[in-house]
Structure formats: structure tokens, C-alpha cells
Amino acid sequence: xxxxxxxxxxxxxxxxxxxxxxxxxxxxxxxxxxxxxxxxxxxxxxxxxxxxxxxxxxxxxxxxxxxxxxxxxxxxxxxxxxxxxxxxxxxxxxxxxxxxxxxxxxxxxxxxxxxxxxxxxxxxxxxxxxxxxxxxxxxxxxxxxxxxxxxxxxxxxxxxxxxxxxxxxxxxxxxxxxxxxxxxxxxxxxxxxxxxxxxxxxxxxxxxxxxxxxxxxxxxxxxxxxxxxxxxxxxxxxxxxxxxxxxxxxxxxxxxxxxxxxxxxxxxxxxxxxxxxxxxxxxxxxxxxxxxxxxxxxxxxxxxxxxxxxxxxxxxxxxxxxxxxxxxxxxxxxxxxxxxxxxxxxxxxxxxxxxxxxxxxxxxxxxxxxxxxxxxxxxxxxxxxxxxxxxxxxxxxxxxxxxxxxxxxxxxxxxxxx
Amino acid sequence: xxxxxxxxxxxxxxxxxxxxxxxxxxxxxxxxxxxxxxxxxxxxxxxxxxxxxxxxxxxxxxxxxxxxxxxxxxxxxxxxxxxxxxxxxxxxxxxxxxxxxxxxxxxxxxxxxxxxx
Numbered sequence: 001x002x003x004x005x006x007x008x009x010x011x012x013x014x015x016x017x018x019x020x021x022x023x024x025x026x027x028x029x030x031x032x033x034x035x036x037x038x039x040x041x042x043x044x045x046x047x048x049x050x051x052x053x054x055x056x057x058x059x060x061x062x063x064x065x066x067x068x069x070x071x072x073x074x075x076x077x078x079x080x081x082x083x084x085x086x087x088x089x090x091x092x093x094x095x096x097x098x099x100x101x102x103x104x105x106x107x108x109x110x111x112x113x114x115x116x117x118x119x120x121x122x123x124x125x126x127x128x129x130x131x132x133x134x135x136x137x138x139x140x141x142x143x144x145x146x147x148x149x150x151x152x153x154x155x156x157x158x159x160x161x162x163x164x165x166x167x168x169x170x171x172x173x174x175x176x177x178x179x180x181x182x183x184x185x186x187x188x189x190x191x192x193x194x195x196x197x198x199x200x201x202x203x204x205x206x207x208x209x210x211x212x213x214x215x216x217x218x219x220x221x222x223x224x225x226x227x228x229x230x231x232x233x234x235x236x237x238x239x240x241x242x243x244x245x246x247x248x249x250x251x252x253x254x255x256x257x258x259x260x261x262x263x264x265x266x267x268x269x270x271x272x273x274x275x276x277x278x279x280x281x282x283x284x285x286x287x288x289x290x291x292x293x294x295x296x297x298x299x300x301x302x303x304x305x306x307x308x309x310x311x312x313x314x315x316x317x318x319x320x321x322x323x324x325x326x327x328x329x330x331x332x333x334x335x336x337x338x339x340x341x342x343x344x345x346x347x348x349x350x351x352x353x354x355x356x357x358x359x360x361x362x363x364x365x366x367x368x369x370x371x372x373x374x375x376x377x378x379x380x381x382x383x384x385x386x387x388x389x390x391x392x393x394x395x396x397x398x399x400x401x402x403x404x405x406x407x408x409x410x411x412x413x414x415x416x417x418x
Numbered sequence: 419x420x421x422x423x424x425x426x427x428x429x430x431x432x433x434x435x436x437x438x439x440x441x442x443x444x445x446x447x448x449x450x451x452x453x454x455x456x457x458x459x460x461x462x463x464x465x466x467x468x469x470x471x472x473x474x475x476x477x478x479x480x481x482x483x484x485x486x487x488x489x490x491x492x493x494x495x496x497x498x499x500x501x502x503x504x505x506x507x508x509x510x511x512x513x514x515x516x517x518x519x520x521x522x523x524x525x526x527x528x529x530x531x532x533x534x535x
Contacts, residue, residue, distance in 0.1 A: 126504060173526045174419050176503035184505070 009054045016062045017046055022142050024063060026114035028070050029121075030177055032095065035139070035167045037074050044077070045070035071095070115140075116179045116231050123192040124175050131166035132195045133202075138163055140227075141220050151217050152202065189232070193240050193296065196224045200244050204251075205402065218248055235287045239297030242287065245280035246303035249273040261408045265312035277307045295331040298323055317347035334365035338372055345379055354379040370399035374409060381416065390416055420458065420527035421499050421507040426491040427520025429465045443515040451499060456510060462495040491520055498527070 021042060028038035045066045059065040075095050082089035122135040133152075137143045145163065149156040169175065180188040203217030225241035253271035254262055284304045287297045302323045309315035324340035337360050345353020357376045366372035377392030390413065397409045432440075441462070451457035466485040473480040485492065497514060501507040504524070511522040 124504075126508070173524075174503045176505050178505070180505070 006054050009058065010050065012058055012062075013046060013050050013053065016049075016066070020063050020066070021046070022118075022140060023115060024066050024070065025139065026118040027067050028074070030114050030117060031067070031071055031098070032074050033177070034171065037078075038070070040077065041070035041074040042066075044073035048073065112231055113179060115227070117177045119192055119228070119231075120179055120188060121170060121175060121177050123188075123195045124170070125188070125191050126173065126175060127166050127169060129194075129198070131162050131169075132191070133198055134159055134162050135166045136195050136224070137199065137220065141224065143220065147216075151214055189234065189236070192228070193236060196221050196228070197240060197244070197296075199224070200247070204247055218244070218251075222248060235290045235292045236294045236296050238283045238287045239293055239295075239300050242280040242283035242300035243296050243303060245276045245283070246300060246307050249276035249280065249307060255404065259404055260411075261404045263408075264306060269310070272307065277304075280304060281307065295327060298327040298330060302327070312346070315346070317343055321347055334360055334363075335369070338366060338369075338375060342375055345382075350379040350382040354383065368399060370396045370405070370409075373399065374412075377412070381412075386416055419501060419503065420529070421501050421504075421510075422525045422527055423497040423499060423507070423511050423514060424493055424523040424525065425462075425495040425497070425514060425516050425520065426523060427494050427516050428490060429492050429494055431519065440515045447513055447515065450513075451497075451510065456499050456501060456506075458498040458500055460495070460497040463493060465494075466492045494520070 024045070025038055025042050028041050029035055032038045032041060048069050049062070049066060053059070075092050078088045078092035078095070082092060119136070119140055122139055123132045127135065134148055137148045138145065143151075145160050146156050149159040152159070179185075200218050200221030203214045203219075203221065222241070222244050225237070225244055228237045229241055249272050250264075250267060252273070253267040253269065254264075256262055280300065281304045284297065284300045287293050288301060302320055305316055305319050305323070320343045321340060324336060324343055328336045328340060338357065341353050341356035341360065344356050354376065357372065357379060360366055361372060361376065373392045373396035377389045377396060380386075380389035380392060393409055393413045393416070397406060397413070400406050400409060444460075444462070448457055448460055469483075469485045471482045471484065471486055473482075494516065497510070499507065499510050501510060504526075507524050511517060511524055514522050516522070
């Protein structure tokens with residue numbers, strides 16, 4: 001065989017790896033019942049493909065070929081290891097018997113379910129929230145341990161340990177590899193959506209130094225959102241996807257060239273990504289029509305009102321206040337109340353906004369939340385109460401952790417002095 | 419697979435008729451679990467005031483009063499159940515009556531060869 005032909009096979013194998021490896025892994029985990037065994041089998045199968053496809057040509061259904069090769073590689077490896085651990089021989093025999101039986105694993109529906117099984121297992125509520133995120137990015141998205149560690153600014157060994165522990169819990173506590181029953185589905189889907197949104201926000205609230213890798217997290221989250229929508233069409237899945245697209249549409253406008261934060265009101269709206277906005281708005285409209293929407297859809301609807309407004313002043317603030325009322329009804333939280341207060345200030349003036357914020361702060365709910373104090377400072381500034389504004393900005397600064405946010409607050413403080 | 423459901427709660431928060439109602443509901447649950455073939459053992463425990471701790475150090479036996487650690491929620495009972503997987507065990511734990519006030523901790527039981535009856 002010529003070198004060119006060998007190169008072509010290598011390219012094909014690479015392409016199949018990129019598009020199919022997560023699907024194949026999801027099926028292998030079901031067939032082999034073990035994450036580590038399935039990952040080894042996946043890599044063995046692709047190594048075998050490189051050797052055999054060069055000699056025999058690319059099979060008609062590469063995915064089915066790889067699943068079956070992976071399964072037999074795993075049985076082989078269990079048999080070899082059984083020389084040292086007799087209990088593995090039993091597992092190998094069981095897998096071999098199952099492999100001989102006709103099984104509908106090649107059918108599309110079953111394979112689609114495997115991907116959902118993988119998502120629900122990685123996002124199982126019995127795993128810690130950090131472990132769910134790490135495992136989902138590793139197994140569902142196929143990011144390497146190093147990539148995930150870099151994005152979350154933690155040492156790779158810490159992250160690797162987290163993944164090892166999560167897999168051990170799945171195995172030892174026997175977390176099932178299944179799509180939850182209809183009765184459990186809403187609760188379990190909520191956990192999955194939380195993981196996706198957490199990944200998105202980690203990438204979206206980026207500090208300038210790491211902005212490149214962290215933006216990748218947001219696109220992974222959007223890809224996850226699209227995958228979920230394809231596998232499990234549900235209004236809140238679409239709502240979350242819309243919310244992420246609408247936030248993401250402003251990425252280029254929300255930081256300056258030197259990495260400083262720019263508030264929504266001050267952003268150059270010509271930098272907003274119209275294609276993402278159009279996709280997000282269409283999703284929100286469809287979901288609102290379904291009348292089975294939840295908090296993500298309402299937040300996306302708020303974001304859509306902003307996205308369609310030509311400027312902060314010419315935004316339909318009554319509509320936004322109304323949507324926050326619906327959101328507060330669906331999912332009451334002090335942060336939602338705070339956002340509502342800011343919208344009230346835009347609709348009725350800073351005096352009305354300040355009264356609303358002070359009512360929340362007096363309850364003590366958000367006393368340690370920097371954004372509550374910076375919003376209060378902003379109202380005071382607009383009312384000409386400079387001393388109160390300064391005190392509130394300083395309080396916000398003492399509570400803020402993120403560098404771009406701190407620079408923003410320092411700039412606001414300096415502007416007060418002028 | 420066997421799971422131990424450890425029932426934790428604030429033992430001082432019980433009122434007398436609340437405790438009796440809990441026992442009644444627990445007996446109902448046990449009957450349902452037996453029917454489903456999931457029940458292996460269960461019992462409530464006397465309060466921690468009756469607890470005794472034993473340690474052996476360098477061959478010497480040390481016996482002391484009280485629970486090992488002071489916590490807000492104390493171990494008040496247990497269920498040993500047979501469940502297909504963690505999701506089934508979670509489903510059972512959510513039906514244990516004190517889950518509504520306290521916490522049910524689910525622990526997979528280690529299968530030790532030679533321990534089976």
C-alpha cells in the first residue's frame with residue numbers, strides 16, 4: 001500500500017475519532033459496565049482500526065466495527081489479566097456470552113440512549129457538583145484532564161483525582177447507567193442543566209489572562225446544550241440553550257481590548273453576534289409558545305428583550321420587570337429580586353430602584369454579595385448621593401474576587417472623585 | 419446489591435406522638451419492602467444517652483459513656499436493604515419516614531467472601 005493511501009486511512013480514522021469517539025465510548029460503557037475498561041477498549045479499538053483499515057479498507061459502518069472491536073479487545077484484556085486475578089475470568093466469560101447474542105446495540109435509538117445514559121450518569125446527584133462537571137467534560141465532551149484543569153485553574157493531579165474518585169463511586173455505589181424513569185426525569189434533568197450552565201458560566205465570567213481557554217468552556221457548554229436538545233427535546237433544555245446563545249452573543253462587546261468589563265448599557269451593540277441572537281430568540285419564542293417553560297426560558301426571554309433593543313434607554317423595561325416578576329414566582333431568590341430592582345430603576349428612576357435594593361439588603365439576604373452593593377452604589381451615584389455611592393462601591397470592592405470586576409469598581413470610585 | 423440506610427436525625431426534636439406515628443409508618447414501609455423482596459433488616463435505636471463506646475489500645479480496654487462525636491444529627495436507626503442499584507436504594511431511602519425531618523445516609527455494603535450465611 002502506498003504512503004498516500006496510508007495517510008488517507010489515518011485521516012479517516014482521525015475524523016471518525018473526532019465525530020464518533022464519544023458515541024462509541026457511551027455504548028462501550030453500557031456493554032462493558034465499567035468506565036475505565038471502556039476507555040481502554042476505545043483506544044485499543046482505534047489502534048486496531050489504524051492497522052486493519054490500512055490493510056483491508058475502511059468498513060461500511062466504522063462505528064459498529066469500532067464498538068465490536070472494542071468489546072473483543074476488552075474481553076481479551078480481561079482474559080490476560082485473569083491469570084493474576086481469577087475473578088476477572090468470570091466477567092470475561094459473561095461478556096463473551098453476551099457478545100454472542102444478537103443485540104440491538106447497532107440500532108440508532110439504542111445508541112442515542114447510550115449518550116443520554118452517559119450524560120445522566122456523569123451528572124448524577126450522588127456525585128459532588130465539582131465531580132459532575134469534571135466527569136461530563138472528560139467523558140461526554142472528550143476534553144483531556146489537562147484541558148479541564150487549565151480551564152478551572154486547578155492542578156491537573158487534583159482534577160485527575162476528582163475523576164478517579166467519581167468513577168470509583170459510580171462503580172462501588174453502583175450508580176446505574178440508565179436514563180432516569182419518567183417520575184425522576186424532571187429532577188434529574190435539572191441537575192444536568194445545572195452542570196451545563198455551570199460550565200458555561202465558568203467560561204463566560206472570564207478573567208482576562210485565561211480568557212482564551214475559558215471561552216472554550218462556553219462553546220463546550222453550548223455544544224452540550226445542542227446535544228441535549230437533539231437527544232431530549234424539552235422546553236427547559238431549549239430555554240437554557242437560548243440563554244447561553246444570547247449571553248454568548250455579547251462576548252466580544254462585554255470586555256475592552258485590555259480586558260476590562262463593559263456593562264450592558266455601555267456596550268457597543270454593533271459587536272453583538274446577530275446570528276446567535278437570531279437563533280436564541282427563535283428558540284425562546286418556540287419555548288414560550290409551548291407553555292411548559294421554566295426559569296431558564298424566562299431568563300432567556302429577558303436576555304432576548306435586551307438583545308433586540310437598540311440601546312439601554314430604548315429597552316422595554318416594563319417588559320423586563322414583568323418577566324422578572326414571573327421569574328420570581330417560578331424560582332424565588334434574592335438575586336432575582338436584585339435584578340428586578342435594577343430593571344425597576346431603569347423603568348421608574350434610581351429612587352425607586354434604591355428603595356427596592358435597600359429592602360432586600362435590610363433583610364440581610366445579600367449583605368455579602370458584591371453585586372448588590374455595586375448596584376446600590378450605582379443608584380446613589382445617579383441620585384447625586386456621592387458619599388453613599390463611595391461607601392457602597394468600597395463595600396462592593398471589599399467583597400469582589402474577580403480582577404476585571406475589581407478594576408471596574410476602582411474605575412467607578414475614581415470617577416466619583418472627579 | 420446490599421445497601422445500609424443509616425437514619426440520622428435530631429433525637430431531641432421528637433414529640434411522643436410523632437415518634438409513635440413514625441414507628442407505625444415504618445412498620446408499613448417494612449411490610450412493603452418485604453413484599454418487594456427488598457427488606458433484609460431494620461430497627462430503631464435507643465437514644466445516644468444510652469450509648470457506650472469501647473476502645474482497645476495496647477491491649478487495654480477503655481470503656482466510656484456517650485456517642486463517639488457530638489453532632490447535630492444522631493444515628494437513630496437503620497435499614498439493610500437489597501436493591502438493584504443506587505437509584506433503587508435512593509427511592510427506598512426517600513420513603514423512610516424520618517427522611518422528612520432528618521437525613522438518610524446510603525452506604526453500599528462491602529461483600530466480604532466468607533461472610534455470607
